[in-house]
Amino acid sequence: MPAEIAGSRIIVTGGQGFLGGAVCRALEAAGCEHVFAASHAVHDLTTESGANRLMREAFPGHAPEIVIHLAARVGGIQANADRPGDFFRDNMAMTLNVIEACRRAGLGNDRGKLVYIASTGCYPKLAPVPHREEDLWAGYPDPSIASYAVAKRAAFTMLESYRTQFGLRSAFLMPINLYGPGDHFEDPAGHVIPALVRRFSEAQARWDKEAVCWGSGSPTREFLYVDDAAQAILRAVERIDTPTPINIGTGQEVSIRQVTQMIAQLVGFQGLIHWDKTKPDGSARRTIDTAKARRLLEWEATTPLRQGLQQTISWYRARYPAPQTVPA
Numbered sequence: 001m002p003a004e005i006a007g008s009r010i011i012v013t014g015g016q017g018f019l020g021g022a023v024c025r026a027l028e029a030a031g032c033e034h035v036f037a038a039s040h041a042v043h044d045l046t047t048e049s050g051a052n053r054l055m056r057e058a059f060p061g062h063a064p065e066i067v068i069h070l071a072a073r074v075g076g077i078q079a080n081a082d083r084p085g086d087f088f089r090d091n092m093a094m095t096l097n098v099i100e101a102c103r104r105a106g107l108g109n110d111r112g113k114l115v116y117i118a119s120t121g122c123y124p125k126l127a128p129v130p131h132r133e134e135d136l137w138a139g140y141p142d143p144s145i146a147s148y149a150v151a152k153r154a155a156f157t158m159l160e161s162y163r164t165q166f167g168l169r170s171a172f173l174m175p176i177n178l179y180g181p182g183d184h185f186e187d188p189a190g191h192v193i194p195a196l197v198r199r200f201s202e203a204q205a206r207w208d209k210e211a212v213c214w215g216s217g218s219p220t221r222e223f224l225y226v227d228d229a230a231q232a233i234l235r236a237v238e239r240i241d242t243p244t245p246i247n248i249g250t251g252q253e254v255s256i257r258q259v260t261q262m263i264a265q266l267v268g269f270q271g272l273i274h275w276d277k278t279k280p281d282g283s284a285r286r287t288i289d290t291a292k293a294r295r296l297l298e299w300e301a302t303t304p305l306r307q308g309l310q311q312t313i314s315w316y317r318a319r320y321p322a323p324q325t326v327p328a
């Protein structure tokens with residue numbers, strides 16, 4: 001990490017969260033000494049006053065120089081279906097408040113930088129697979145996550161506008177589905193990997209004969225290990241000044257059925273897997289082209305899925321030890 005970045009005052013919004021924790025650890029490992037991990041419990045970024053207060057209070061008496069905006073209302077397929085209004089309002093409000101608060105705090109005129117984290121869920125439902133950045137605006141997102149996706153897409157236009165009018169330097173990254181240590185294992189409406197790590201671990205501990213997974217198992221996804229995503233974000237801090245959508249992923253497409261089998265095997269669950277077709281499948285395929293990240297960030301994911309899952313399961317077991325039981 002170049003010395004001028006390592007010496008910068010850096011705010012990480014969502015810094016206490018899953019990806020935020022990994023980003024803060026990576027910044028510290030790269031020699032950054034002035035990192036403020038913001039938390040929504042203290043600074044509510046859905047309000048203008050919360051965002052402005054964060055900029056003032058993170059480094060009292062000094063403005064931030066780099067802002068990495070990770071805070072978002074996120075959730076799995078079920079949470080998006082149940083509360084689309086919350087997803088739209090909160091993500092739209094955070095986008096508007098954080099970008100404007102950065103400008104007010106003095107980022108702009110080619111000073112400082114904002115790294116904005118969106119998601120590959122922003123792509124049109126019918127975008128060719130693997131998704132390429134130039135197709136971002138070629139159609140409406142999958143209705144199952146449209147509220148979240150449209151709110152995050154809007155940020156790109158705001159960042160371009162602020163670059164043009166105020167000289168605000170920024171990067172716009174679109175990570176694919178993340179997983180890893182620190183994920184939300186307790187959320188019944190969470191994403192597929194933490195949900196299945198927990199469900200299979202509990203089923204294995206109880207010697208259950210069957211475990212239930214959602215949908216048909218045939219959709220495909222791509223999964224990125226959280227520490228790999230953090231490294232991509234550090235590269236964007238170093239190298240990107242002008243907002244352009246950049247996919248962050250592995251380029252490896254895998255079916256939900258394959259991931260399910262891998263997790264079952266790694267936790268030692270030997271029962272049957274039942275697919276509950278009353279639960280939604282969501283997008284049929286999701287995988288991205290990662291050539292632009294390789295070119296602009298000179299970054300590539302390095303953790304293979306099986307190894308990342310193993311590390312995730314080890315972390316989960318250390319954090320949530322299973323009660324010892326014997327077969328009935």
Ligand code: GDP
Nearest residue numbers: 076077190191192195213214215219280281282
């Ligand atoms: P998505 O990637 O935005 O669609 O969000 P999810 O991570 O919630 O779901 C990914 C895929 O995994 C969908 O096809 C789900 O039907 C499937 N899936 C299978 N079992 C589960 C589960 O227990 N929880 C979740 N969230 N998804 C599951």
